[in-house]
Amino acid sequence: MNVTIIDPLQGDFPEVIEEYLQHGNMKCIAFNRRGTLLAAGCSDGSCVIWDFETRGIAKELRDKDCVAPITSVCWSKYGHHLLASATDRSLTLWDVKSGEKIARVTLQQTTLLVRLHPGSCTPSICLACPLSSAPILVDLNTSSSTVLPVSVSDSGIGVLPHPRNKFADGSPPYTPTAATFNKNGDLIYVGNSKGEILIVDFKTIRVHAMIPILGGSIVRNIVFSRNGQYLLTNSNDRVIRIYENLLTQKKAVVALEEMTSSFDNLQGTEKLKAVGSKCLILQREFQDAVTKIQWKAPCFSGDGDWVVGASATKGEHKIYIWDRSGYLAKILEGPKEALIDLAWHPVRPLVVSVSITGLVYIWAKDYTENWSAFAPDFKELEENEEYVEREDEFDLVPETDKVKDYEVNEDEEVDVVNFDKDPAFSDSDASMEELCFLTAIPSPDAPEQQDKYVGSSTKVEESTHSGSPLSVDVEQNDQAIILPDLILAEGGNSAAEETVGNNSSKRRRKPSAKGLELQADQVRKPLKKGKSSNKSFKSKNKKNDQDTNGFAPEDDVTDECL
């Protein structure tokens, strides 16, 4: 993105709901690395991948085995694979491009959160955090799992949950924990129910360090920022804490081992705590002192400058945005539906939230048109400036004074081929090509659309909103259209089914009167040359003028026409 000419003031935080996506009942979301695709897990076991630029569905991942609601989705580093965990205790690994299932593993417990190992391009190991027991590392190829230590005894060795604490029926003890990989994937940060953060080595499953959190309450979420520099924890004491990660990205394990050996005089937990104090430093605490809201799904912004957290109070759709220094920047309030998941776009100031009704809301900045862009010598003023003219400003001067007074040095070398790498993704190595977008295969127009189009009355209700994308396409002549089998959903769907499919996968904006009118016009306007067309042609023309002239959106949503 050429950020030099795009207004720098726009790189902040979102303010209003721009749009919402609807397809089935979505439960959890995840952006791919570049933010061009949004994966959403649905309650029917399928995963939907949205093309975030066009806000349309790019792919649906469906399988007859996967029918249980999805609890979490995670992309692989370069976007080729998608891992989904479901309530039937299974984990499914999908290949995004082909839409095929690669692997499926069934565990002992339902996983609430899965994370694919971020270090490799085709990861086969993932971290799964079940509801109430220790996080496990699962190898998706072999289905073997390794339980991670969740607490340290005085001997300093990480212990698995004590067998004596098991329940009478032998099920594992209730130790809710949260865990996450660090940026490279060589360390796992585990937040346990005693309010401690343990740094566990990925390869050896050894606990390297321990950082106790003040208050010692159960850690519900533990999340890294995108650049790996900051860590946040969300605890049961209703506080979100921000830590600065002092370990370097590369060779963190080596550094840890060095630190461990340097603290030889200490033993056990003391040693771990000492090492831990060198790994994380508490920076800030965020809480709502007045209402003591329990936080849900906290995360960082793409650049790590903002922290966003949602209120876990039922019936409320509130999103709090703080900047990292602790200042509460904004509270976003959505419709009165509970919020179940939240994600910040990796690059743009966009927040996506999932409500309990299964809709995905997209929050964006309230864009105002930058008028000075429309003419190069316009300048935007903050407030009125009194203009004081020069003495000779309005004198009549001869034409010679108007000659350009700058010389263009046309002999300078111009580089038209080399481009700068995007600094936001500087760590991408070229070892594997990143999957940034899925090829958009145009869904073919069905011949019966023509008839529907000609005879259609103006139905302006929401339910036929899906009709408009198809009705806009018009077949001019009666050329025999062979429908190629390009439909992306499984099975050979005919065009009719495609229509039905489109019905459920609407991409909708908050309807505004103008937008609906425009839809009506688009439906109404046939493209055939005939007397009847002239009328609607003119009205359409007028509508277009109206719409194009109405720049300022009347509600907080931009219309289809700018």
Added chain:
Amino acid sequence: MLSQISLPISLASERLKPKPSAVHNPPESKLSPAMSSVYQPNGLHSSDAEAGGGDGDGASIAPPYILRETLRGHKRAISSVKFSPDGALIASASADKTLRVWSSTYFSLHEELVGHDEGISDVSFSSDSRYVCSASDDRTVRIWDVETGVQIKTLAGHTNYVFCCCYNPQSNMIASGSFDETVRVWDVKSGKCLRVLPAHSEPVTSVDFNRDGSLIVSGSFDGLCRIWDSATGHCVKTIIDDDSPPVSFVKFSPNGKFVLAATLDSTLRLWNFSTGKFLKTYTGHENSKFCIPATFSVTNGKYIVSGSEDNCLYLWELQTRKVVQKLEGHTDTVIAVSCHPSKNMIASGALTNDRTVKVWVQEGEDQKEM
């Protein structure tokens, strides 16, 4: 004023009409040169500022391009010629309402795409070279499958002739500019119009995406080039020269930092749109009536290639701005130019008198074709 031209429907597509200046064109002379427009080159910065205005004074391209093949078949004037991104195909659009897809290795006709009701002004390939979109006077943009020749989708919404179209690099969106003075951005998959940009106050002559698809540049007869953010649809920059001659063509450079703009005062300019100043000027050709595209040739040295109304193709060296070659062979205005993405091959198309697509290669390269 221009958007309300009532022209007889049976005539050639708008692209081939000379830019209607203040003087009204009588119907018979649609494709004949218009009266001299108001925008004559004023000589201020074109011929005087640099010495490279003339043709071939010492600089030349080695080896020079020669005519390799002439592709015949269109029944009326050609309006646009494009190479596919994989280099295997050439697509040509014509006023005879058809598109023709030719093989660029065997120069045989691969497909003929029939379906538009009116002449076609522009054609564009998708990044995977599987689909083409075409802009036509019948106010629609159509998407075709290249392999089968089947028309897949019709994008309707413009209220006047669609003059130009372009796929974005991700090929999930198409931008189209029209005589109705707007630029529309379409979703390829569903065919929905995602945005309508209130781009200009005169017909939009050209649209292009930059290399990551985040910006759209549009040029128009009103003399402005506007840069738009494709994600939000907001204008981020306007480039205007002091005299504002009609802009007939705009294109991003391969690295997306510069904009090449052709204006109807026989001038090509390379602008740095961040600063709003132009860096290079290319003259020597004739362009005052038709919307003739220009392109970058970067496969073997850096050149700018453009058609011209004196029936030749001009090649300028990018840095020195000198004309290094004039390719003669067409018998009418060369209205379409495209460069092969990897080989040193140029394809060009010309107007009614000629109706052919000519393929030019560098001497010595034609031995490699077979």
